[in-house]
Amino acid sequence: MRPRPLSRYSRFLASAIIPVLITIGLPADYIYSQSEWDIESPYVSVDWERDGQYKANFHTHTTVGGAGSEPQTVIDRYRELGYGILALTDHDDNSLAEPTWPWEEYGRESKALNMVAIQGNEISEVHHIGSLFSDYGDPDAQSEEEALEEIGRRGGVALFHHPGRYEKGVEWYVEMYRCYDHLIGQEVYNRNDRYPGDRKSWDAILSKLYPERPVWGFASDDMHNLEKDIGISWNVVIVPELTSDMVREALEQGRFFFVNDPTGPVGAPAPVIESITADEAAGSIRIEASGHEYVEWLSEGAVIHRGELLNLAEVPEAGTYVRAEVHGPDGIIIGTQPIQIQHQARQE
Numbered sequence: 001m002r003p004r005p006l007s008r009y010s011r012f013l014a015s016a017i018i019p020v021l022i023t024i025g026l027p028a029d030y031i032y033s034q035s036e037w038d039i040e041s042p043y044v045s046v047d048w049e050r051d052g053q054y055k056a057n058f059h060t061h062t063t064v065g066g067a068g069s070e071p072q073t074v075i076d077r078y079r080e081l082g083y084g085i086l087a088l089t090d091h092d093d094n095s096l097a098e099p100t101w102p103w104e105e106y107g108r109e110s111k112a113l114n115m116v117a118i119q120g121n122e123i124s125e126v127h128h129i130g131s132l133f134s135d136y137g138d139p140d141a142q143s144e145e146e147a148l149e150e151i152g153r154r155g156g157v158a159l160f161h162h163p164g165r166y167e168k169g170v171e172w173y174v175e176m177y178r179c180y181d182h183l184i185g186q187e188v189y190n191r192n193d194r195y196p197g198d199r200k201s202w203d204a205i206l207s208k209l210y211p212e213r214p215v216w217g218f219a220s221d222d223m224h225n226l227e228k229d230i231g232i233s234w235n236v237v238i239v240p241e242l243t244s245d246m247v248r249e250a251l252e253q254g255r256f257f258f259v260n261d262p263t264g265p266v267g268a269p270a271p272v273i274e275s276i277t278a279d280e281a282a283g284s285i286r287i288e289a290s291g292h293e294y295v296e297w298l299s300e301g302a303v304i305h306r307g308e309l310l311n312l313a314e315v316p317e318a319g320t321y322v323r324a325e326v327h328g329p330d331g332i333i334i335g336t337q338p339i340q341i342q343h344q345a346r347q348e
């Protein structure tokens with residue numbers, strides 16, 4: 001628990017040098033405020049008592065896209081497993097190209113099932129891209145840019161599927177995120193962690209992009225086989241009410257977690273994150289959880305702390321963001337989205 005040397009130094013600067021500078025005539029907006037930390041958490045607007053946490057899968061397949069089970073069977077199985085939100089994202093190079101949509105075509109009504117159905121597709125001719133809230137699909141798409149532009153034009157939201165399958169490199173992703181606001185993130189777990197490097201490359205992208213813009217992490221079953229691939233990787237979306245608009249807003253603003261459960265539906269239940277609260281004056285972030293074994297905090301690809309409470313002054317190695325992974329039994333992990341941190345004397 002050693003004090004952060006830089007922090008002492010900044011306090012010295014603030015108390016000794018800034019008043020002198022003001023006296024000798026620097027603009028008044030250089031007055032130093034009490035708060036040393038800016039903490040921008042995507043969870044800041046969550047009402048932890050009242051909002052609901054819903055299981056969601058945004059990447060799954062049916063017979064329409066060449067997988068083993070019919071849409072209605074897939075919907076029913078996810079519902080049995082307690083999911084509230086589901087996107088059937090068949091490959092757009094299937095016979096239809098359009099999303100497997102609406103559910104009514106397969107005899108299911110999302111409202112009657114207490115679920116949110118999301119129109120979606122997996123753009124499959126280039127780097128696979130999840131297209132959500134849009135009717136887009138194009139087996140002839142020539143580039144990622146073409147696909148992303150069209151998803152945006154149709155008012156959709158996009159995420160990269162299993163980046164570990166491609167050889168794109170960090171700079172390529174950074175450029176894509178700079179170009180497309182509606183490209184909100186990428187998978188960091190696909191099924192049973194088929195691409196274990198995907199958290200490292202996510203962290204590398206975050207390290208380059210923060211504080212410019214966030215990139216959210218997703219976990220997806222990418223289900224093709226109903227016996228083996230289901231209930232392994234999902235997201236927990238936090239919304240006041242289970243509506244399509246609220247789910248979309250939660251995704252855009254990062255109010256969700258990603259979960260990987262290697263044992264699937266037969267294993268122990270996943271831990272629950274009960275709250276995440278940031279205290280800028282104290283320079284700390286606290287996670288409250290249940291059903292977990294320990295909490296790890298990461299920044300720029302490295303573990304920087306273990307424990308529910310993170311004191312930023314004690315982790316000088318932290319970069320422009322931190323994120324937490326809550327570990328449960330049987331190797332289950334529930335991960336938070338990145339939380340932006342900045343240590344500085346504020347200009348007011």
Ligand SMILES: [Zn+2]
Pocket residue numbers: 059060061122161222
């Ligand atoms: Zn897929």
